[in-house]
Amino acid sequence: MTALTKSQPDGTADPSSEHAPGAPLHSPVIDWFDEHARDLPWRRPEAGAWGVMVSEFMLQQTPVNRVLPVYEQWLARWPRPADLAAEAPGEAVRAWGRLGYPRRALRLHGAAAAITERHGGDVPADHAQLLALPGIGEYTAAAVASFAYGQRHAVLDTNVRRVFARAVTGVQYPPNATTAAERRLARALLPEDESTAARWAAASMELGALVCTAKNESCHRCPIAAQCAWRLADKPAHEGPPRRGQAYAGTDRQVRGRLLAVLREAHSPVPQAALDRVWQEPVQRARALDGLVADGLVEPLPGGLYRLPLT
Ligand code: SF4
Numbered sequence: 001m002t003a004l005t006k007s008q009p010d011g012t013a014d015p016s017s018e019h020a021p022g023a024p025l026h027s028p029v030i031d032w033f034d035e036h037a038r039d040l041p042w043r044r045p046e047a048g049a050w051g052v053m054v055s056e057f058m059l060q061q062t063p064v065n066r067v068l069p070v071y072e073q074w075l076a077r078w079p080r081p082a083d084l085a086a087e088a089p090g091e092a093v094r095a096w097g098r099l100g101y102p103r104r105a106l107r108l109h110g111a112a113a114a115i116t117e118r119h120g121g122d123v124p125a126d127h128a129q130l131l132a133l134p135g136i137g138e139y140t141a142a143a144v145a146s147f148a149y150g151q152r153h154a155v156l157d158t159n160v161r162r163v164f165a166r167a168v169t170g171v172q173y174p175p176n177a178t179t180a181a182e183r184r185l186a187r188a189l190l191p192e193d194e195s196t197a198a199r200w201a202a203a204s205m206e207l208g209a210l211v212c213t214a215k216n217e218s219c220h221r222c223p224i225a226a227q228c229a230w231r232l233a234d235k236p237a238h239e240g241p242p243r244r245g246q247a248y249a250g251t252d253r254q255v256r257g258r259l260l261a262v263l264r265e266a267h268s269p270v271p272q273a274a275l276d277r278v279w280q281e282p283v284q285r286a287r288a289l290d291g292l293v294a295d296g297l298v299e300p301l302p303g304g305l306y307r308l309p310l311t
Contacts, residue, residue, distance in 0.1 A: 022189030025167065026200055028223035033203030036210065040064065041071060042147075043202075049123035049148035050081055056143045057108045057135075060157075062099045064209075070097050081112035082121040090308025093297055094264045100253075102260060103295055106309075107135025125149040143201075152197035154186035159208025160201075164189065166212060170229030172238040173214075255279045255288035263298060269305035 041047060042055035054074055058067040074095055078084035084092065089109045096105035111133045115123055123144065124130055130141035142153035161174040164185055174182060191197045211218050219225045230236070248254055258278040263270055279285040289306075292298040299309045 022191065022200075024227060025189070025224050026191050026196065029203045029207055030196070030199050032223035033199070033206055037202070037206055038064075038210075041068070041075075047075075049125070049144060050079075051075055052148040053111070053123055053140070053144050054108065056140050056147075057104050057111075058099060060104065060139075061101050066099060070095070070099055078112075080121055081115040081123065084109060084112040085116040088308070088310045089296070090299070090310055093260070093308050097264070098257070098261070100257070102297055104135075106296055110134040111136055123148065125151075127151070127153065146198045146201045150195050150198040152190060152194045153201065154183065154190055155201040155205065156182060156186045157205055157208075159205050159212075160186070161208075162214060163204055163208040163212045166217070166230040167224055167228045170233050170236075172230060172235065252284065252288045252291065255284055256292055259285075259289055259292060260297065263306060263308050266307070269301055269307045272304040272306070275306065 037043070040055075042051050047055070051071075055067065055071055058071055058074075077095065078087075087109075089106050092105040092109040093102055096102050099105075114133050115121060119129070124133075125145065125148075127141055127145045130136055130144055131138065133141075136144075139155070139157060142155045143157075145151040146153045146155050156178060158174075161178065161182060164182065165171050165174040168185060168189070189200075191200050207222070207224075211222050219228070219231050222228065225231060255278075259275050262274055262278060266274075275289065276282075276285065279288070289298065293300055296309055298306050300306055
């Protein structure tokens with residue numbers, strides 16, 4: 001790619017390069033974002049850092065259209081971390097609805113409790129303090145610090161990784177798990193200026209979500225098509241192990257979802273027999289229920305009863 005003036009042995013740009021290696025990409029992507037960014041509630045000023053944090057938990061493994069209604073209800077019910085922290089964790093699991101991967105609800109509840117206890121109810125702006133909250137990993141800490149507080153951080157989600165893989169590294173897909181080389185590249189591509197860096201983080205993510213998607217890259221409307229290494233190389237096919245699919249039907253995840261749906265609907269403890277009705281195969285059903293209990297998503301009670309957790 002012409003934008004990268006100097007490379008390290010692993011192929012990533014050298015951040016000590018005289019010219020910022022990502023510079024030719026910044027303006028086209030940010031200008032495109034200014035024109036095409038979706039008007040999403042967590043991007044509005046009134047969302048605040050708590051709204052950004054809630055959205056980041058929800059969006060990690062769930063598409064925007066499914067997140068939107070749950071996000072709105074969540075913020076209406078729990079407009080501040082302390083409001084959520086004051087309720088039982090099971091209420092967070094109930095409100096999580098069908099977003100999937102419901103341990104995220106427990107983690108968000110845990111983070112709200114820690115914010116209330118340690119930070120007077122305000123989501124901290126400091127990256128290290130964010131990272132120290134329970135349930136918050138490198139990605140979420142960087143996303144909240146960048147999107148809510150306008151700081152300069154590499155925010156490396158699946159969309160950004162795909163854009164960088166194609167536009168800069170020249171391959172169709174990034175590795176299955178984030179690598180150190182990707183992190184170095186993302187840091188090297190960051191604009192120097194803090195507010196521009198925050199804008200770049202949001203813009204490159206939106207480009208991956210709307211234009212450079214996993215299945216249908218729309219190069220004809222991409223602002224960096226003229227510089228994209230993968231496109232300029234005539235889009236060589238993906239090499240290496242096949243991409244992992246997201247099987248759901250027949251998996252323990254599906255069984256867990258059905259069991260949890262029964263408990264979310266109920267406002268008093270549920271007998272085992274009511275859970276047994278949702279899945280015929282007893283071994284898989286028992287395994288799924290045990291997993292929910294082990295994850296703290298379901299609380300077993302004496303007498304073969306179950307409920308969402310109160311503590
Ligand atoms: S030119 Fe095509 S492949 Fe390259 S970043 Fe843009 S949409 Fe993705």
